[in-house]
Amino acid sequence: MCRLFCAGRVSARTKRDASMSLQKTIVNLLLKLPDPILVSMAGGKPVVRDGRTLDARFQFIAHSVTKRGPQPELTKEFARQGTEILTMLFGGTLEPGVSCQDRSLELEGRSIPARSYRPSNQNPLAPLLVFYHFGGGVVGSLETCHALCSILAKTIGCPVLSVDYRLAPEHPWPAGLNDAIDSYLWARDHAQEFGAPAGVAAVGGDSMGGNFSAIIAQEMQRRELPQPFLQLLIYPATTILETEGSMQTCADAYPLTADIMAWFMANYLPNSDLGPNLGEDLRVSPALAPSLAGLAPAIVITAGHDPLRDQGKAYAEALEAADVKVHFQCYDSLAHGFTAYTGGVPAADRACRELAAVAARAYRAMGG
Structure with a gap:
């Protein structure tokens, strides 16, 4: 009976994987169409916000998602599944010459899943880069930044440690942030295990991961500890109190809308006696810090x-x-979350390689 059940489960997974592979093939063929055709299939005219024209492939993807009509009620399960599906459809693959390994970081009272990336061209002087994925503190995984982490590792010539911090609402703020801070400190102290210099590490992330990275630099200063080697902040969330400017003009932008941001924060921040002004906490909104002097490059x-x-x-x-x-x-032409679209949007892939090259130059300029 167990054998039959397991066989059925494997068969179902195989069918699902085959279906996803077929969808990915079809989508990638469509995304190879010329820009004018993609735009004509996605509303007929380019999407322009604040004088910036959206990449035709992003426009096509956004139109394809939204034209299905009203979305089901947004739940954490639906949002997480959707994020993983989009990553499978549009994400890139591991860079040639980069090896990766899943591991567990044993911290005080808990284990945190992580994935390390080691490039064949690793520079022994290059500090370890600790990276945190996007997701509003509610969605995302090691898979959502898999391709980007391998691009960073290969381009910089450094090891990268991607951290799968705890997610809300099961683990509301500050659980995920504490995982980020503690994993950074662990990585700094264990950097030699990755072939990197001891006692130093860079920090980086996109969206919520960028928020964590900015907070880590500030937190090290508050604790009077050494600064990270470098901060890599990719479309970081730096305050939840901002309501003007692009928060209004891009409120309906795919994939991160104002409504989705509000939903993220409703799940990320706890409803407790911590007070109604939690958004003013520097561990939520690092942009509110009275001084940024002395922080890492x-x-x-x-x-x-x-x-x-x-x-x-x-x-x-x-x-x-x-x-x-x-x-x-x-x-200007890209949307939030572009680091997860390197397999389907060439402009996103170019941007990731360009920002990695900028980081590589910064490493070299600082002796790493």
Whole structure:
């Protein structure tokens, strides 16, 4: 009976994987069509926000998702499944010359899943990069940033450790953030296990992962500990209090809308006696810090069609005003989450390789 059940389960999984593979093939063939044809199939005219024209492939994907009509009620299960499906359809693959290994970080009282990436061209002087995926603190996994982490490892020539922090609402704030901070400290202290210099690590992430990374740099300063080697902040969420600018003009942008952001925060932040002004906590909104002086050098990347666009730029400007060395770039034609679309959107793949090259130059300039 057990054998029959297991055989049936394997068969169902095989059919599902085959179906997903077929869908991916069809989608990728469609995305190879010329831009004008894709635009004609996705509303007929280019999508322009704040003078920025959305990439035709992103427009086609967004139209394909939204034309299905009203979405089912947004639940954590539905959102997580949807994120993984989109990653399978549009995500890239492991870079040639990069090996990866799943592992568990044994921290005090808990284990955190992680995945390490080691490039064949690893520079023994290059510090370990600890990376945190996107997802509003509610969705996302090691898979959503798999391709990007391998691009970073190969381009920089450094090991990368991707951390699968706990998610809300099962584990509301500050559980995921605490995982991020503790895993960074663990990685810094165990860097030699990855063939990297001891006692130092860079930190990076996209969206919520960028939020965590910015907070980690500030938290190290508050604890009077050494700064990260580098901050890599990709379309970071730096404050939940912002309501103007791109928060309005990109409120309906795919895939991160204002409504979805509100849903994320409703799940991420606990309803408790911590107080109604939790958004003012620097461990939620790092942009509210009274001073950014003395923080690690930063690379800040934003996307043109993203509610978080303006706050990312503002954070880069605030860092620069505090005499922190900053590289800032906005990819005007791309949308939030573009790092997970490297397999289906060539402009997203180029952007990821470009930002990795910027990080590589920063590493070399600082002796890593």
